[in-house]
Amino acid sequence: MKNLKKDLLSIYDLSVEQIWGLVSSARKLKKSKYSDKLKNKTIGLIFEKPSTRTMVSFETAMVQSGGVPLVLDTQKLQTKRGESIYDTSKVLSRYLNALVIRAFKHEFVAEFAKYCSIPVINALTDFEHPCQILADLMTIIEKFNIKSVKELKKLKIVFAGDSNNVFNSWLAISAVLGLNFVQLGPKKYFPKKDLLQKASEYAKKTKAQILISNDINDVKGANVIYTDVWTSMGNEKEADVRKKEFKPYQVNVDMLKKANKNCIVLHCLPAVRGQEITEEVMALQEKNIFDQAENRLHIQKAIMFALIK
Ligand code: CP
Numbered sequence: 001m002k003n004l005k006k007d008l009l010s011i012y013d014l015s016v017e018q019i020w021g022l023v024s025s026a027r028k029l030k031k032s033k034y035s036d037k038l039k040n041k042t043i044g045l046i047f048e049k050p051s052t053r054t055m056v057s058f059e060t061a062m063v064q065s066g067g068v069p070l071v072l073d074t075q076k077l078q079t080k081r082g083e084s085i086y087d088t089s090k091v092l093s094r095y096l097n098a099l100v101i102r103a104f105k106h107e108f109v110a111e112f113a114k115y116c117s118i119p120v121i122n123a124l125t126d127f128e129h130p131c132q133i134l135a136d137l138m139t140i141i142e143k144f145n146i147k148s149v150k151e152l153k154k155l156k157i158v159f160a161g162d163s164n165n166v167f168n169s170w171l172a173i174s175a176v177l178g179l180n181f182v183q184l185g186p187k188k189y190f191p192k193k194d195l196l197q198k199a200s201e202y203a204k205k206t207k208a209q210i211l212i213s214n215d216i217n218d219v220k221g222a223n224v225i226y227t228d229v230w231t232s233m234g235n236e237k238e239a240d241v242r243k244k245e246f247k248p249y250q251v252n253v254d255m256l257k258k259a260n261k262n263c264i265v266l267h268c269l270p271a272v273r274g275q276e277i278t279e280e281v282m283a284l285q286e287k288n289i290f291d292q293a294e295n296r297l298h299i300q301k302a303i304m305f306a307l308i309k
């Protein structure tokens, strides 16, 4: 696999070969938990929003690889008192080997990436969640025993829900790999035109089939139904309205019946049972969804091994 760019901020930072390489590496690492690949290396974790999976999987990945994760409490850093991102980046680059950041604004992470000499990894912003989507892809590859990108293109992947960070990364990976990808959701929440434009430019080359639809029947033939919360962190004020508007797109048994017989359901979690996914579907698909969560750990290792020199 060719060297990755310095940072992982977006799925668009990766080529087809690099995406495939990261997933393959994560699948190998899943078989051998411990190594000393990151011995004497230290990463910093800056999280402006809550996290269970991303935070704990990065910390654990680091420890299992012989390195040390440092959780940098945003309330205790001097940035809280106004120290610039420029100075913070320059200083942290002298101590750490990588920085993992979850932020409200994508620009916050991008600015760190600009000034840091060490790799910066996007651990979720309002714009993308690349580490999540790589673990999702790994899960799909495992579940369907996929051997090549060509085989992956034969699956129909349906994302039921909001045009949020997770969706944006799914749109990007579909465009880059040339997948058959459908989003189901209310018109009001369709993706921004510039994002669709970028995806369709890639799709011209990769032959990705991307459909944005408000017709629930477009779930027909789905091999994977994917969902995420209707209200993302930071949008809480809109929760009541969204609850009503997204209701027809809930992942429930009726929706599953319309899909392919072997269809699996994935959810990045945390889930709001009874909203975007029913209790029943969560129970039926529990194994797939928790395998997906476990894969976060393996993909974080693959990402860090590829980025940290
Ligand atoms: N899926 C995900 O990123 O979960 P956390 O918010 O718990 O990290």
Ligand code: NVA
Binding pocket: 124, 164, 165, 166, 228, 229, 231, 232, 233, 268, 269, 270
């Ligand atoms: N879209 C969700 C993902 C959580 C992992 C959010 O941003 O809150």
